[in-house]
Amino acid sequence: MDAPEQPPPPPPVADPSAASGPNSDWAELTHECLINVLSRLTSEQLWTGPMLVCKSWLRACADPSLHSAFDLEARFGSSRESIRWWSPEFERRVDAMLRSVVGWSGGGLAAIRARHCSDRALDLVAERCPSLQVLSIKSCQNVTDASMARIASRCTNLRELDISYCYEVSHESLVLIGRSCPNLKVLKRNLMNWLDPSQHEGVVPEGYLNACPQDGDSEAAAIGKFMPRLEHLEIRFSKLTARGLSSICDGCLDLVHLDLSGCANLTSRDIVNATSNLKNLKQISKPNFYIPRSVFHTERYGHWRLYDERFQTDIFRI
Template sequence: MEGEEGTGETETTESGLISDWAELTHECLINILSRLTLEHRWRGAMLVCKPWLNACKDPTLHTVFDLETRFDSSNDSTRWWTPEFERKIDSMLRSVISWSNGNLTEILTRHCSDLSLNFAAQMCPNLRVLSIKSCPHVTDASMAQIAHHCRNLKQLDISYCYEISHESLQLIGQKCTNLTVLKRNLMNWLDPSQHVGIVPHDYLDACPQDGDTEAAAIGKFMPQLEHLEIRFSKLSAKGLGSICEGCLKLEYLDLSGCANLTSRDIINATSNLKELKELKKPNYYIPRSVFHTERYGHWRLYDERFQTDVFRI
């Protein structure tokens, strides 16, 4: 079925009975299609015949938009950063939003833009999970719309979205008071070679520098957080202190790659987190060449680093 357009014509089965797949009741079709992945519906079922296409647009099939598993399993990451690919993701997301009739509660994708997220904010008031990693054209503008219209948001992943600033973190925290999970991871700026040839150079250079400002917004406006990931953030001991003072319900904290923190900083800041169950420390290896650059010369002063392994995203 996948990738081929059907006609819906009758066929004779081994038992001699005649079946017409196009004549299945709508309820029966929904039951069948609900067992397929989003990708299989788009690449297969929607192409069978008009009744199947209409069934694929049923709102009950569009409470979740999840492309994350597809991204995780694909090796074709070089084309993800192109305008053409972004337009395809936007188009697909906007279609699902329209078909959902307001029932969409989870969006997990990458490389969308403000265009589709503004639409999501207007049409998906029940949104609870938003994961939009690696979106170079998602900005504070669409995040403001999400904050104002999606007050039930509980989980937010804006990792590698460098056009989103601390202003969005503040607004999301103020408006979405039930937020318990935040993932604000940055790319590995300690060893960016793993991104070369995939991520545009100018985007790598745009890595946010205001770690403490973001940390202050998190600590002040997100007191309900239980799970926080800020891998490769450039926050200092002051920023970590702000988080730990304001987010006393934290159970999981990932500080991997946070090069400006020492072991003492982490111990001092997290000592008051009574609910903390798992803490990932800055376990990384600093290449020898780094010590000869003026930009990272201050690392020579730090003898409390966790330089035990090469950190890989």
């Protein structure tokens, strides 16, 4: 395996004297002014720069108004995935980061886009974020039906859910989410490419690869019965059959986008027959479309060393 790519340097901290004259001190800016400046930064920029400047900036970074959304997806998707992401240590750090944001949000967190978190973090999300509308948690090997049941019961405003590559989440969670979240419009339940598992060897733990869900039709039945308002559905490399696809298409008549890439158990005739009643369908990706391997690497995986020695501070403690 090639040597891991070195992380990009953090954004430079502004020089107070250069910005505001020789006698100015950015640490003395009012809280309101700091919030105005910090609100223009991304989640990544917030965590890798201002939090490390001084205590007043750290306090400002924890203001609830800055934490209506927590989005790390852009950095995860920037390049190839690292085997370190699947380690318990990395998972604990992502959990700590997410739990901190949940606490700072004051209940106002509306969108989460992260990877490699666990039930520990999602339990706190369910407890304190009733306004959550977007939950994207790809590649979480320790997110289970237990935390998803709590999300379903307490975050009933969900409109977008991405549980791709979360193999400990079953069709039972789809049933609960569908029953409790009537506004759900987007579901992404993609699986890893089991047709060519060599893509993931040496990165994803072998035991996890072998745990790829087999119950494609059960998941399809749950989607078709309990998520009638879906408009966007991705189930790449699902092992559903023609019967499962019919369940989806009979129950989700509002579908506009349907991604069936890699669903090897489906034929072209199966797809034509099942989707013939979807009057709003505008885009469909079929299993026999050629999909370059690079697509899956760049879409699912990225490389971001979120943490290094500089981040071993109290900001990761609840």
